[in-house]
Amino acid sequence: MSLDSEYSEQENIDNKLCIKEESTYPFSNKISYKECKNNVTKRSFNYLIIKEGVYPVNSEFPSKKQKTNNSMPSKIKRSPQHYKIPYNYIVETTWGRAIKKRTVRCEIDYNKDTHIYQFQIKYGSDFQQVVSSNISPTTVAKIYEQALNPNTKATISGHIAPPLFSVIPINNIVFDELHVFLRITDRLWALVIAEIKEHDLFNDLTRKVIVDEMQRLKVSFYFWENKDSKTWEYTSLVGDDKEIVIKSFNLQLLFRSSRANLIRKLWDDFYELYCSMKNKTTDPIQLKKQALDWLLLFLTPSQGNPNDLNFTQGLYLPNQITSYMHVLVYHGWELLKKHQRWGLRAFSCSAVEKKNHNQVSAFFRKTLKNGGNLLKRKPAIQEIIEFENRTLYFTCNPLKEPNSVKKLRIKRKTSKGFIRVY
Ligand SMILES: [Zn+2]
Numbered sequence: 001m002s003l004d005s006e007y008s009e010q011e012n013i014d015n016k017l018c019i020k021e022e023s024t025y026p027f028s029n030k031i032s033y034k035e036c037k038n039n040v041t042k043r044s045f046n047y048l049i050i051k052e053g054v055y056p057v058n059s060e061f062p063s064k065k066q067k068t069n070n071s072m073p074s075k076i077k078r079s080p081q082h083y084k085i086p087y088n089y090i091v092e093t094t095w096g097r098a099i100k101k102r103t104v105r106c107e108i109d110y111n112k113d114t115h116i117y118q119f120q121i122k123y124g125s126d127f128q129q130v131v132s133s134n135i136s137p138t139t140v141a142k143i144y145e146q147a148l149n150p151n152t153k154a155t156i157s158g159h160i161a162p163p164l165f166s167v168i169p170i171n172n173i174v175f176d177e178l179h180v181f182l183r184i185t186d187r188l189w190a191l192v193i194a195e196i197k198e199h200d201l202f203n204d205l206t207r208k209v210i211v212d213e214m215q216r217l218k219v220s221f222y223f224w225e226n227k228d229s230k231t232w233e234y235t236s237l238v239g240d241d242k243e244i245v246i247k248s249f250n251l252q253l254l255f256r257s258s259r260a261n262l263i264r265k266l267w268d269d270f271y272e273l274y275c276s277m278k279n280k281t282t283d284p285i286q287l288k289k290q291a292l293d294w295l296l297l298f299l300t301p302s303q304g305n306p307n308d309l310n311f312t313q314g315l316y317l318p319n320q321i322t323s324y325m326h327v328l329v330y331h332g333w334e335l336l337k338k339h340q341r342w343g344l345r346a347f348s349c350s351a352v353e354k355k356n357h358n359q360v361s362a363f364f365r366k367t368l369k370n371g372g373n374l375l376k377r378k379p380a381i382q383e384i385i386e387f388e389n390r391t392l393y394f395t396c397n398p399l400k401e402p403n404s405v406k407k408l409r410i411k412r413k414t415s416k417g418f419i420r421v422y
Contacts, residue, residue, distance in 0.1 A: 017042070025049065046094045053108065073105050085117060086109075104144070106137070123148075132274025146171075174335055174347040178239060181274050183324040185242045188267060191316060193234075202232070217244050246271050250347050259313065262300070266315060269294050279331050282344025288333035295321075296331045305340060360385045 023031040028192045031047040087110030105122040106142040120132040120142040131147050133140040146169075163170050196202045207223045214221035219241040223234045237245065248265050251260040273294050298321070302314035336344060363384050378386075 003264065014211075026052075045093065048092040048094070050090040050092060051088055051251060053086030055086050073388035087117065108137075173338065175324075175331070175350045176347065177278055177344045178348055178350055179276075180277070180324050180328050180332075182239060182242060183322065184248050184270065184274075184328065187320075187322050187325070188246070188270065191320065192251070192254070192263065205233075206254070213250055213253055214245070217248055219244055243271075262315065266297055269297060273328070277328065277336065278343070280336070280340055280345070280346055284333045284340070287336055291329040291332055295325070298325070353411075359388065362387055 018036050020034040020036060021031065022034075025031060029049040031049065032044065033045040033047065035042045085108060087108050088106040089103060092103055092105050094101065096102050102123070103128045107118075107120040107122065109118040109120070110116070111118070111284055112122060116134050118132060119137050120130055121144045122128075122130050122141050131140060131143045133143055163173075165257065166229075211223065212219060218236065221235045221237065221241075223232050224243055225231070226233050249267075251264050251267075254260070255263065270372070271286075273290055276287050276290055298316055300315040302312065304311040332344075339347070363380060
């Protein structure tokens with residue numbers, strides 16, 4: 001097992017790379033491996049074979065049915081033509097020079113009962129530190145890289161700066177697909193409104209055209225003027241309504257035909273891109289291409305001189321790209337690739353949002369909202385959580401059926417007749 005298996009793709013690219021392997025094994029247990037280009041050594045590794053290992057009889061790689069101890073179970077495909085993996089194998093690998101010199105001990109074990117391989121890399125001065133995986137040698141090599149350098153940019157391409165929120169490792173971050181849709185739709189809509197304003201056409205008539213079109217789409221939408229800032233504000237649409245608008249809003253009502261068609265294409269392609277991203281059967285490479293094409297469309301440049309007749313107006317500028325667009329275009333495909341088993345929808349935060357909504361509604365509906373009692377005032381969050389605790393408690397411990405209320409009736413005689421006292 002060598003640590004360089006992840007570089008194997010690069011080796012094919014450079015056909016002038018020559019590999020020198022010096023070994024007299026089994027006479028000597030040392031093997032030296034070098035990669036040279038134009039007679040210059042690019043990389044070299046020294047291996048010390050401690051245990052050669054044996055090939056398991058009828059070895060199998062963990063199949064879908066078998067459980068693994070790791071957090072990444074099942075679905076490991078290993079074609080029959082793949083090289084066999086030995087077990088009870090220990091090799092020390094050394095590379096780098098001077099202070100960069102490192103030695104690790106790579107070990108492979110195999111459990112005959114469960115057919116599970118255990119790949120380990122031991123490191124440190126006394127090999128006292130261990131990382132392991134039961135997926136593949138490459139996986140354990142990646143885990144080792146991560147352990148050594150937590151900010152490694154190995155798996156997120158183009159990631160340069162340390163994460164803003166370093167509590168969560170960068171590799172564990174997935175975007176929320178719903179918000180990708182919501183925020184990009186907001187941007188596309190705002191760009192249309194901005195364009196109308198730019199042409200000084202954002203007047204009562206245009207606003208009426210928009211509101212009427214929204215009515216046709218059965219989306220409730222209004223404009224109103226903010227008295228303080230003197231700006232026009234409009235309804236912030238919910239997700240379902242945004243979807244209707246992005247799919248069906250008739251842009252021909254607002255722009256000349258060619259312009260409307262161009263913006264319509266941008267909106268249609270965005271919606272298609274969003275659907276591909278949500279679909280876990282989408283090929284990530286296809287998604288990457290589709291996303292880049294969409295970005296190019298977004299950035300369609302103008303052609304010609306604005307005063308000429310044959311001038312064609314482009315779409316938008318690079319400074320109008322938002323971070324959600326960036327993440328969709330440049331990272332959507334790799335997130336899909338990484339989480340294809342579940343699809344990106346599995347990471348949707350809508351359940352959390354729903355809970356937030358429920359709690360906020362419960363707070364305004366059912367609690368005392370501090371009851372006006374300043375001395376007993378509790379923070380809102382405490383009231384919400386206490387309310388939730390009570391609800392959960394009585395869901396798990398239902399109260400006994402209450403005894404039916406008995407009415408006692410005492411009759412007392414007075415001079416004027418009977419008075420009933422309850
Ligand atoms: Zn990025």
